[in-house]
Amino acid sequence: MAPAKPAESQVGAERSAAVRPDGPDGARLRALEERMAELEAEVARRVEVERTLRESENRFRLLAENSVDVVWSMDLEGRFTYVSPSIVRLRGYTPQEAMEQPLERMLLPEGLKLFHEQVGRVLADLAARGDSDRSGTFEIEMPRKDGTRVWTEVTASVMRDLDGKVVGIQGTSRDITWRRQAEEERRRLQEQLLQAQKLESVARLAGGVAHDFNNLLSVILNGSGFALDTLPEDHPARPDLLEVIRAAERAASLVHQLLAFSRRQALQPVPLNLNRVIAGIEEMLRRVLGEDIELVCRPAPDLWLVRADPARTEQLLMNLAVNARDAMPDGGRLVIETGNVEVDAEFAGRHHGMVAGPHVLLSVADTGCGMDEQTRARIFEPFFTTKDRNKGTGLGLSTVHGIVQQSGGHLWVYSELGKGTVVKIYLPREPAAAEVEPPPPAVAPARLTGDETILVVENEPAVREVAARALRAAGYSVLLAADGEEALRVVERFAGPVHLLLTDVVMPRLGGWPLAQRLVAAHPGLKVVYMSGFAGNVVEGHEELEAGASFLAKPFTTTALVRKIRETLDAGVGAPARPLTPPPGFEAEPPGPERLAAALRDLPVEARARLREAVVAARRARILELLDGVAARWPAEAAELRRLADGFDYEALRGILDR
Secondary structure: OOOOOOOHHHHHHHHHHHOOOOOHHHHHHHHHHHHHHHHHHHHHHHHHHHHHHHHHHHHHHHHHHHOOOEEEEEEOOOOEEEEOOOHHHHHOOOHHHHHHOOHHHHOOHHHHHHHHHHHHHHHHHHHHHOOOOOEEEEEEEEEOOOOOEEEEEEEEEEEEOOOOOEEEEEEEEEEOHHHHHHHHHHHHHHHHHHHHHHHHHHHHHHHHHHHHHHHHHHHHHHHHHHHHHOOOOOOOOHHHHHHHHHHHHHHHHHHHHHHHHOOOOOOOOEEEOHHHHHHHHHHHHHHHHOOOEEEEEEOOOOOOOEEEOHHHHHHHHHHHHHHHHHOOOOOEEEEEEEEEEEEOHHHHHOOOOOOOEEEEEEEEEEOOOOOOHHHHOOOOOOOOOOOOHHHOOOOHHHHHHHHHHHOOOEEEEEEEOOOEEEEEEEEEEOOOOOOOOOOOOOOOOOOOOOOOEEEEEOOOHHHHHHHHHHHHHOOOEEEEEOOHHHHHHHHHHOOOOOOEEEEEOOOOOOOHHHHHHHHHHHOOOOEEEEEEOOOOOEOOOOOEOOOOOEEEEOOOOHHHHHHHHHHHHHOOOOOOOOOOOOOOOOOOOOOOHHHHHHHHHOOOHHHHHHHHHHHHOOOHHHHHHHOHHHHOOOHHHHHHHHHHHHOOOHHHHHHHHOO
16 A cells, blocks of 8 residues: 655645755745835835826826816827817817827917927927926917917926836916907007107107297298388399298298197187088098099088087198098098097007097098008108108198197007008097087288387397387387386386287296286286297197187288287277378288188189188198289289288188188
8 A cells, every 4th residue: 555645734844844044945035035025015115106196197187177278298299198178268179189180280380480499498408407397488379270369378398207208298378368468458558658758749849949930930031021121123132032931931831730730729629510521621622632532421420519620620631631642643532431439448548548438530541552550650740751752741640630639639540551541530529519600700900000009028039129110110109028027117117008918928037928917907908919939829838828819820920910919909999099101011901801702703713722722721832822823913912812821810711712
């Protein structure tokens, strides 16, 4: 029989007994046990890492999928490996659609270039410095699925695996369209403010230059006139003196436009319906534009009233039409529209200086060549022009700007090369219930002479002497003073009555307005005529002249001066002073309005139309040129009409033309 097998326990015991702790097998066993413990610890660690990773991934996914920003990752080949659901709100794509799109289709060409540059910079920094935390932030415009665009702030950084190896790029994309729009709006408002400040500075300079230049022109015009009166008709110096006078008249016309730009011209604002102004000037505009330009007028029904000067509004429309005509040399279309608009706070906030509320909109749009942004930014600067030197002075739009600003309105120009220009003018609504009828044309005084005493107060010696010489030649007694304080002393020492004060507005120590107040308070019957190189009833930085005050704009001619003095003295006076024999150079009884109107009706229809256009546009040199056609048959009437033009009395000329 076979021997019996030992029990299993006995075998194990025997084997255990065979492995001695101090033997080689005991050492191997201990090493094996230690290794097993290490493996168990590693497995436990990996399990914990995987659990932590899953928790981290769950938290990341929770954050990513609920984040307003788009969270994304891509491999080093530029293929998206993850896009969060926010992509739907930002770009209009689903995450799956976004991951299926190549980067070239997800970005615009300029954005793709910028993306590669920024990512390349991040990778280059990593290679140079080993900076794993380096990231790049940049702004790009991205296309949406529907074709619109959205401005996005992108932050990108490298993405590593568990071993630290760079395996891709990760980042976020944030919608910053609102911020870009706010920055653009801030930039645009800043540009508007800077442009307004620049124009204001130029206007101050122009006004100051005009003021001083008007004093010089007063001396040149009147001094040349005095010299001309002493020369016989055949004297060889007469043509030269006439040329000096014509040049001074042209210079005075330019100064008048500068004063309009600097908002220092005389205005007579009244409640006015712009539709009525446009209707009254429409036929003239058609002639100015020519047959190859279509004029379309679209007056709004029930248009609100504005407060504006009718003559200056006509001048504004004429200048805009002429400017538009020059922009359409091959013909085109000019559209003039009006409308009632309620300017809200949002619109007013986007246009510097505008106040919300009811306004009347006057829009003048042409289909001309348009302007680029650099040109558009400068069009209101005086003497800036893109026309040939012989076609314009560069003061047309400057005058428009000044008229609108002085009327309390605002204007903006929208233009694009090849697509035309739109000028939009916003004038505040006038609360008056009805329009005010324009005053009748001024009637020339029956005579220009007198024997009253005139106090002339002017700090410019040459202007003071010119005025005194002209008034003495017309028979008046003249007292002189260099400023207001000296004028008070002169009146105090003078024993007789002073009938009229002729004073400059702006003078050192004591100006014209406070001087007049003090003298009128002491001598209630005293008449006052203010004069200034700032041709307006308000001189910036000085008091406002009282309503209805007599005002004489510099430069003035001898005729304009003595007419204004006579008109003011005769206003409200029961019995005129005794007539004197008129001195040389003055006509005792100038032709009245009917004779002047008859003389103008004798002009050919086209010449009369051109004359009216020149009067509306306040172009004195052109007016004087056209009046030469009256002189042959109506010499006295032509001389009187020229005097009106010399004195910038365009209202009187318009009244005579309309009789």
